[in-house]
Amino acid sequence: MAALAPAQTHASRAQGAAFILKKALISAFVALVLFSLMIGIRTEAGPSGQLIYWTRFGELAAMVVTVFGGSIIVELLRQWWGPVGTIRIVPPSVQKALAVARRAIAPLLLVFTFLVPVIFYDQRYILDLAILVLTYVMLGWGLNVVVGLAGLLDLGYVAFYAVGAYSYALLATNFGLSFWVCLPLAGILAAFWGMLLGFPVLRLRGDYLAIVTLAFGEIIRLVIINWQSLTGGPNGVSGIPRPTLFGIPLTPGDDGLAARLGIEFSPTHRIVFLFYLILAMALLTNWVTIRLRRLPIGRAWEALREDEVACRALGINTTTTKLTAFATGAMFGGLAGAFFATRQGFISPESFTFQESALVLAIVVLGGMGSQLGVALAALTMIGGFELFRGLDQYRMLVFGIAMVVLMIWRPRGLIGHRDPTVFLKRSHAISSDLVKEGHG
Amino acid sequence: MDYFAQQLINGFVLGSIYGLIAIGYTMVYGIVGMINFAHGDIFMIGGFIALISFLVLVSFGLTAVPLILLIVLLVSMAITALYGWTVERIAYRPLRHSFRLAPMLSAIGMSFVLSNYSQIAQGARVKPVPPIITGGYTLHASSGGFVVQLSNVQVVVVITTVVLLAIFTWLVARTRLGRDMRACEQDQTMAALLGVDVDRTISMTFVIGAALAAVAGMMYLLYYGLVDFFMGFVAGIKAFTAAVLGGIGSLPGAMLGGLAIGLIETLWSAYFSVEYKDVAAFSILIVVLIFLPTGLLGRPEVEKV
Numbered sequence: 001m002a003a004l005a006p007a008q009t010h011a012s013r014a015q016g017a018a019f020i021l022k023k024a025l026i027s028a029f030v031a032l033v034l035f036s037l038m039i040g041i042r043t044e045a046g047p048s049g050q051l052i053y054w055t056r057f058g059e060l061a062a063m064v065v066t067v068f069g070g071s072i073i074v075e076l077l078r079q080w081w082g083p084v085g086t087i088r089i090v091p092p093s094v095q096k097a098l099a100v101a102r103r104a105i106a107p108l109l110l111v112f113t114f115l116v117p118v119i120f121y122d123q124r125y126i127l128d129l130a131i132l133v134l135t136y137v138m139l140g141w142g143l144n145v146v147v148g149l150a151g152l153l154d155l156g157y158v159a160f161y162a163v164g165a166y167s168y169a170l171l172a173t174n175f176g177l178s179f180w181v182c183l184p185l186a187g188i189l190a191a192f193w194g195m196l197l198g199f200p201v202l203r204l205r206g207d208y209l210a211i212v213t214l215a216f217g218e219i220i221r222l223v224i225i226n227w228q229s230l231t232g233g234p235n236g237v238s239g240i241p242r243p244t245l246f247g248i249p250l251t252p253g254d255d256g257l258a259a260r261l262g263i264e265f266s267p268t269h270r271i272v273f274l275f276y277l278i279l280a281m282a283l284l285t286n287w288v289t290i291r292l293r294r295l296p297i298g299r300a301w302e303a304l305r306e307d308e309v310a311c312r313a314l315g316i317n318t319t320t321t322k323l324t325a326f327a328t329g330a331m332f333g334g335l336a337g338a339f340f341a342t343r344q345g346f347i348s349p350e351s352f353t354f355q356e357s358a359l360v361l362a363i364v365v366l367g368g369m370g371s372q373l374g375v376a377l378a379a380l381t382m383i384g385g386f387e388l389f390r391g392l393d394q395y396r397m398l399v400f401g402i403a404m405v406v407l408m409i410w411r412p413r414g415l416i417g418h419r420d421p422t423v424f425l426k427r428s429h430a431i432s433s434d435l436v437k438e439g440h441g
Numbered sequence: 442m443d444y445f446a447q448q449l450i451n452g453f454v455l456g457s458i459y460g461l462i463a464i465g466y467t468m469v470y471g472i473v474g475m476i477n478f479a480h481g482d483i484f485m486i487g488g489f490i491a492l493i494s495f496l497v498l499v500s501f502g503l504t505a506v507p508l509i510l511l512i513v514l515l516v517s518m519a520i521t522a523l524y525g526w527t528v529e530r531i532a533y534r535p536l537r538h539s540f541r542l543a544p545m546l547s548a549i550g551m552s553f554v555l556s557n558y559s560q561i562a563q564g565a566r567v568k569p570v571p572p573i574i575t576g577g578y579t580l581h582a583s584s585g586g587f588v589v590q591l592s593n594v595q596v597v598v599v600i601t602t603v604v605l606l607a608i609f610t611w612l613v614a615r616t617r618l619g620r621d622m623r624a625c626e627q628d629q630t631m632a633a634l635l636g637v638d639v640d641r642t643i644s645m646t647f648v649i650g651a652a653l654a655a656v657a658g659m660m661y662l663l664y665y666g667l668v669d670f671f672m673g674f675v676a677g678i679k680a681f682t683a684a685v686l687g688g689i690g691s692l693p694g695a696m697l698g699g700l701a702i703g704l705i706e707t708l709w710s711a712y713f714s715v716e717y718k719d720v721a722a723f724s725i726l727i728v729v730l731i732f733l734p735t736g737l738l739g740r741p742e743v744e745k746v
Contacts, residue, residue, distance in 0.1 A: 033523050037493040037516075038486070038562045051570060053496050153542060155549075200731045207476045207545060208730055211681060215723035218678070222723075226716040354674070358549050365546055398557040404550025409535045412543040 020079075024071040031067035035060055106373050113279060117272040127271045131278055131343065133383045135336055138282040140363040140375040142332025145289055147361065148370035149298065150325035151305030153210040156197070156217025157360055160190040160330040162224060162352035164337025169237040169347055170230070179243040183338050190334020191327040193220075198326035202319055217357055224349045236348025243342045245273060274343055281339060285332045286372055292328070301325055355397065362404055368413060443583045447590070448711045449704070454595045454664060456703020457602040461657035462680035463687065463695035464609070465525075465650030471626045471690040472646050473537070478548035479528055481677015482555035483651045487521040487658025488668040489559055492568055495662075506573065510597075517659050518652040525651025526644055528555075533647075534640070552674070560670040567669040574663060598660045605656055606696060609649070613692065618645055626690070675719060679706070682726040688739020697737060 040060040046052035113134075120126040139161065146154045167186040171177045177185075197216050201209055224231045231237065242250065248257050250273055252265040292298040300321045303311045312318055341347050363382050367374030385403075389396045462484050469477040494516040498509050532551045536543045577592030613619035621642040624632040633639045661676075662668055683702040687694025702722060709721040729736065 030523060030527060033520060034527060037490050037497075037520060038559065041493050041497065042563065043493060043496060043568055044564055045566060045569065049569070051492075051496060051568060053493070053500070153545070200727055203734065204730055207470075208685070208734070210545060211476060211678075211685075212727050212730055215678065215682075215726045219720050219723050222717070222720045226720075355553075358553070361549075362546070365542070394557070394561055397553050398561065401550040401553030401555075401557060405532045405547050405554065408539070408543045408547040408550065409532075412536065412539045 020072055020075045023075055024068050027071040028064050028068035032060075032064050035063050039063055105377075109373075109376070117275050121268065121272070124268065124271065127268070127275060129383070129387060131271070131275050133380055134275070134278040134282050135340060135343075136360065136363060136379040136383050137376045138278065138285050138336045138339075139333060139360045140367065140379050141282065141285040141289060141372065142329050142336065143360050143364050144329075144367075144370065144372070144375050145292075145301070145332070146325050146329035147364050148375075149289070149293065149305065150301040150322065152322065152325060153207075153213070153361075154326075154329070155210045155214035155354075155357055155361065156220075157213075157329070157333055158352045158354070158357040159197075159217040159220040160193060160333030161337040161340065161356065162220055162349075163190045163193045163330075164334030165341040165347045165352075166224065166231060166237070166337075167334065168338035168341045169240045172241050172342075173237060173239060179241065179338070179342050180246060183335060186338035187331045187335045190337065191331040193334075194326040194328075194330025195323055197330075198323040202322055214354065214357070217352075217354065221349050221352050224352070231349075234349060236346060236350075237341075238346040240341050240345050240347065242270065242345065243274070243277065274339075278336075278339055278343075281335055285335075288328075289372065297321065297324055358404075359400070362400075366407060443581060443587045443589050444711070446581070447587075448707050450589070450591055450595060452704035452707030453700065454598050454703070455707055456683075456700035457599055458657045458660050458664070458699075459676070459680050459683045459702050460696040460699025461602060461605070461653045461660070462676060463683040463699045464692060465654050466681050466684040467687070467689050467692060467695040468622075468646050468650050470684070472622060472643055473533070473544070475533070475541075475544040476548065476681065477533075477647075477650070478545065478677070479532075479551040479555055480650065480654060481673035481675075481680065482552050482559075483521060483525055483528070483673070484654040484658045484661075484676055484680075485668070485670065485673030486524050486555060486559060487517050487651070487655030488662050488672065489563060489568075489658075489670075490520050490655065491517040491659035491662050492570060492668050495570065495573070510573070514601075514656065514659060517655045521655030521658070522648045522652040524555075525647040525654070528651075529644055529647040534643075552677075556670050556673060563670065565670060567667050569667045570662065572666055594663050598664055601656065601660065605653065609653065610692070612649070618642070622646060678726075679719075679722050682722055682729070685726060686729050686733075686736055688736025691736070691738040694736055694738035701737075 040055060040057055041053050042056050043051050043053045113130075116130050117127060120130070139157070142160075143154060143157045146152050146157070164186040167189045168179070168182040171182045171185060172179070197213065201212050204212060225234055227233070244250065245257055250257050250270040256265065257269065293302070300311070300316045301324075303314070303316060304318060304321050304325075308318060311321075340351070344351075359382065363378045364375055366382065367376070367378035386396060386400070389399055392399075462480065465480045465483070466477060469475065469480070491513050494513050495509065498512060503509050503512075528551055532547045533544055536547055572594070574592075574594045574597055577590050577595070579588055580591055581589040583589075613622060621632070621637045622645070624635070624637050625639055625642045629639050632642075658668070661672070679702055680699065683698035684695045685698070686701055687696070687698030702725070705725060706718050706722055710718045713721075
């Protein structure tokens with residue numbers, strides 16, 4: 001099998017124009033059949049509730065022609081490039097240069113991030129977007145502990161985000177607790193939920209683990225939707241209090257921050273405050289992760305990712321290792337959730353769908369699973385990319401899906417690179433995060 | 442008792458639909474060892490194609506219901522099978538030797554692509570159709586006024602499922618293709634050395650799985666009278682639960698698991714709460730994987746170092 005693939009590629013490279021044309025024709029024919037009913041005919045409920053349909057042969061023809069042309073272009077590119085390999089696309093010398101540049105990127109990015117509110121003080125849109133990106137950076141770093149470090153594929157990460165958000169929202173609206181009291185509580189609660197999920201899945205490995213975590217995420221969302229007396233169901237929780245600067249509210253009132261400092265009130269103060277808050281939280285996540293990675297528990301996570309059986313043979317307690325990974329990752333998710341709730345002032349189950357989990361997971365994978373900087377850059381790319389497609393709202397998820405498929409084919413180990421284990425034998429360098437098998441080790 | 446009997450019938454019918462989808466999961470998992478996350482959306486596409494072809498046929502003036510149903514069945518099976526083939530070709534085949542996470546993530550991406558594609562192509566609103574098959578039988582009328590009914594739709598769903606399963610079992614057990622599939626399941630390299638076209642066999646697995654999912658989609662359309670672009674996700678997870686419950690990789694297991702999930706869901710809705718029926722199904726998945734990881738009819742997986 002493995003040996004057959006390159007042979008076929010060579011054979012196809014040697015073919016000429018007739019081959020390309022034949023391939024394009026087949027593609028066009030397949031496209032014609034695929035799209036014939038789905039695109040060629042549009043159904044909609046008519047005025048009387050009866051379904052009516054009309055034909056769209058123009059669109060159908062356009063799609064088929066696009067596929068035909070696209071197939072020719074792809075095939076030509078393939079022949080021109082040869083077998084697609086990362087080495088061909090990114091030569092080693094460039095990769096080395098990138099590695100050097102990478103050392104400089106992190107500090108520069110950090111300085112720039114600190115300066116964002118200063119530079120873009122008047123541009124509310126950019127500040128909001130920056131806060132969103134940082135929220136996903138934090139989520140990505142949190143999930144990175146579970147997926148990137150411990151190698152446990154978690155498709156239900158959004159559940160912990162939801163737990164954190166609802167913890168803060170409910171504690172604040174029902175008991176009037178302040179944000180700073182609720183923040184650790186939300187983190188602790190989410191960590192407990194992480195452990196709760198961790199216990200049943202301890203023995204699971206591989207794709208099973210992924211599906212169970214997905215089911216867990218859906219269960220949490222469905223319970224939130226249906227437990228109306230507590231969570232307000234689909235209507236969500238509104239009127240969530242805004243955060244305060246350790247008790248000083250950011251309001252135009254007399255006791256507000258602006259009045260105390262003797263400066264003119266501006267709503268931007270709150271945005272800037274939120275920005276630095278999420279930046280601090282994200283950096284805390286990063287710092288904790290980096291520190292944990294050097295502790296025995298972090299080493300145990302990486303060992304678990306590389307090989308679970310070997311891990312056990314060496315006397316590492318895989319139970320506690322897995323549980324701490326789930327709990328730590330969940331805690332950061334919960335903290336981010338609490339921040340999300342206080343920023344929005346309103347939360348509903350709509351925000352915690354599987355799509356969010358997939359998005360965060362895509363960020364982690366795109367970032368190279370385990371690389372902190374990679375995850376940050378991936379979050380920036382993904383959320384920024386989403387913003388670019390804001391005008392084409394209905395095509396957004398389509399493009400996201402296509403991007404995920406293309407990235408997996410083109411660069412399955414992430415755009416930015418991947419993280420080797422922190423400690424390893426110098427000689428057998430074969431072990432790396434490439435070998436992650438979702439808890440297989 | 443009558444109420445219970447009625448729920449049993451309903452659950453059996455729903456279970457047949459889940460079972461048909463579950464076969465697609467279990468076959469693909471058996472051969473390629475990946476969860477075809479987009480399979481639920483293939484089922485949804487099958488439902489849409491059945492709906493559209495039905496509308497077109499009716500507007501052409503066709504009135505013979507059995508003929509319409511047969512044509513719709515064949516058309517949706519053929520086109521959906523091509524969808525299955527294309528998905529495998531585009532999103533999975535290039536990743537066959539990649540690291541194990543890659544096909545899973547690619548499948549998630551493909552699932553988004555398919556559901557959003559049909560949302561864009563056909564609109565986000567639910568598509569209702571009038572009941573195509575009407576009528577039914579009264580099996581038992583109790584003095585309390587509760588009537589146990591078996592509608593014709595239910596009969597059609599169950600019969601179609603049984604017939605297709607019979608054909609399919611024959612296909613796997615007796616034909617060259619089935620032998621190739623079983624060979625690939627055991628050892629792909631060895632199968633390739635012995636002259637089995639592995640690529641083609643895997644493609645055919647996806648094609649058959651998608652065709653059965655299309656049947657499930659059409660049955661869903663007949664039974665519930667509606668399709669929407671989002672129905673693939675939940676149905677997909679439930680069918681996967683069914684496949685796991687029956688023992689992934691085992692074909693009779695998938696059908697058995699489908700029936701079990703259908704019955705549990707229906708009975709849960711009937712006696713506990715409709716709102717939490719999905720929670721019940723997902724909880725079963727978790728419970729099964731904890732206490733019975735190999736499922737009802739599955740073989741234990743041996744871990745090699």
